[in-house]
Amino acid sequence: xxxxxxxDIFDESESYQMGSVMQKLDEIVRDxxxxxxxxxxxxxxxxxEKLPPLxxxxxxxxxxxxxxxxxxxxxxxxxxxxxxxxxxxxADVGRESPTVRGLVSILISAYNGATPEAVMEVPPDLxxxxxxxxxxxxxxxxxxxxxxxxxxxxxxxA
Amino acid sequence: xxxxxxxxxxxxxxxxxxxxxxxxxxxxxxxxxxLLYETGxxxxxxxxxxxxxxxxxxxxxxxxxxxFAELMSRKGISNDTTVVFYGDKNNWWACYAxxxxxxxxxxxxLLMNGGRLKWLAENRPTVRETPDYPATSYRVDEFxxxxxxxxRDEVLHHIMENKPLIDVRSPAEYAGELLHMxxxxxxxxxxxxxxxxxxxxxxxxxxKEDGTFKSADDLAKIYEKEAGLNPGADVIAYxxxxxxxxxxxxxxxxxxxxxxxxxxxxxxxEWGNLVRSPIER
Numbered sequence: 201x202x203x204x205x206x207x208d209i210f211d212e213s214e215s216y217q218m219g220s221v222m223q224k225l226d227e228i229v230r231d232x233x234x235x236x237x238x239x240x241x242x243x244x245x246x247x248x249e250k251l252p253p254l255x256x257x258x259x260x261x262x263x264x265x266x267x268x269x270x271x272x273x274x275x276x277x278x279x280x281x282x283x284x285x286x287x288x289x290x291a292d293v294g295r296e297s298p299t300v301r302g303l304v305s306i307l308i309s310a311y312n313g314a315t316p317e318a319v320m321e322v323p324p325d326l327x328x329x330x331x332x333x334x335x336x337x338x339x340x341x342x343x344x345x346x347x348x349x350x351x352x353x354x355x356x357x358a
Numbered sequence: 359x360x361x362x363x364x365x366x367x368x369x370x371x372x373x374x375x376x377x378x379x380x381x382x383x384x385x386x387x388x389x390x391x392x393l394l395y396e397t398g399x400x401x402x403x404x405x406x407x408x409x410x411x412x413x414x415x416x417x418x419x420x421x422x423x424x425x426f427a428e429l430m431s432r433k434g435i436s437n438d439t440t441v442v443f444y445g446d447k448n449n450w451w452a453c454y455a456x457x458x459x460x461x462x463x464x465x466x467x468l469l470m471n472g473g474r475l476k477w478l479a480e481n482r483p484t485v486r487e488t489p490d491y492p493a494t495s496y497r498v499d500e501f502x503x504x505x506x507x508x509x510r511d512e513v514l515h516h517i518m519e520n521k522p523l524i525d526v527r528s529p530a531e532y533a534g535e536l537l538h539m540x541x542x543x544x545x546x547x548x549x550x551x552x553x554x555x556x557x558x559x560x561x562x563x564x565x566k567e568d569g570t571f572k573s574a575d576d577l578a579k580i581y582e583k584e585a586g587l588n589p590g591a592d593v594i595a596y597x598x599x600x601x602x603x604x605x606x607x608x609x610x611x612x613x614x615x616x617x618x619x620x621x622x623x624x625x626x627x628e629w630g631n632l633v634r635s636p637i638e639r
Binding site: 295297 | 393397410413415446474
């Protein structure tokens with residue numbers, strides 16, 4: 201349904217953008233859904249390892265209140281820039297927390313370059329859609345979900 | 359100067375490094391993060407996940423003895439294998455696995471003092487290969503649940519008898535200002551506060567910066583001078599789901615030598631949801 205945004209409501213470039221973001225996320229979800237439980241965690245680990253390092257210009261800006269995701273067990277620092285209606289997401293997550301790194305990396309892969317509106321549409325049940333609920337366990341899931349809300353807040357405030 | 363009462367359950371990183379190929383030793387990594395082991399672990403170590411391996415997938419309980427025996431067989435652990443636990447976050451989850459192994463009667467359980475943090479800080483090597491050990495035949499002959507696990511009705515009796523309880527959560531959770539650990543996920547308790555009479559000693563106070571345990575003197579100061587416990591006491595420890603309190607159970611049982619310590623794994627996520635359970639703020 202996301203790929204059929206009506207062009208009489210959105211201008212050409214915006215509808216293309218919404219479509220491509222959802223396609224990217226759908227692709228990631230399909231990849232996760234198409235493999236068995238064990239490989240799903242390996243896939244998440246691949247994403248964890250692909251998380252780009254935090255650019256130097258953010259290094260000194262570890263303002264806990266602004267950038268730290270409070271619901272998450274691991275210090276997660278999110279930095280968001282919005283320019284020309286395009287969102288850029290940067291993050292700093294310790295190597296001792298690969299699960300969290302993996303999720304943040306998926307969000308960056310799917311939503312870097314998206315419009316702020318598209319980020320607001322990140323499905324809150326993304327982890328469930330990725331088929332990770334049973335594997336990761338409900339106790340851990342709640343913390344991860346906090347990252348999605350924080351990303352939306354950061355974009356709303358950017 | 360006091361000494362640990364059971365120092366033999368603690369081994370150093372150096373001891374573990376010297377026993378990597380010891381066929382009588384199995385090293386077990388147990389972490390909060392389900393993927394941490396995969397990013398690199400001590401050579402030859404196997405992963406035991408507190409949630410995926412030790413808990414029943416349907417009922418809120420641990421796996422049963424048969425499934426524990428199967429798990430042991432799969433991980434190449436025999437009844438007489440010496441199991442050395444280590445993990446992230448001051449060995450928090452390693453202590454939880456240690457406690458569960460003791461519940462299923464595994465006799466030779468050791469803990470690597472300082473855990474993963476210390477191993478890495480010393481630049482000791484890690485590998486990514488997952489070892490494959492021949493299956494063993496394992497039998498659970500002793501089930502220690504009564505001795506080291508407490509259920510809600512027992513906690514209620516404990517309160518009525520004015521016996522000591524230790525709440526190992528953060529001060530804000532204890533005070534009922536927060537329903538979950540600071541920086542941790544909300545786990546769905548409807549009421550905040552603590553079990554009446556419980557003293558608050560956050561679990562991490564037992565550990566030093568480098569992840570190793572504090573000295574017996576320092577531990578005695580915290581648990582005895584401040585919290586009023588004594589080695590003969592019948593103590594129940596609890597937290598939110600029973601994991602942080604497994605760490606305190608380990609400290610009281612092995613380092614200070616208390617003989618009657620139980621972990622209430624129902625903890626606040628059960629107590630804070632029970633209709634009419636007494637709560638103090």
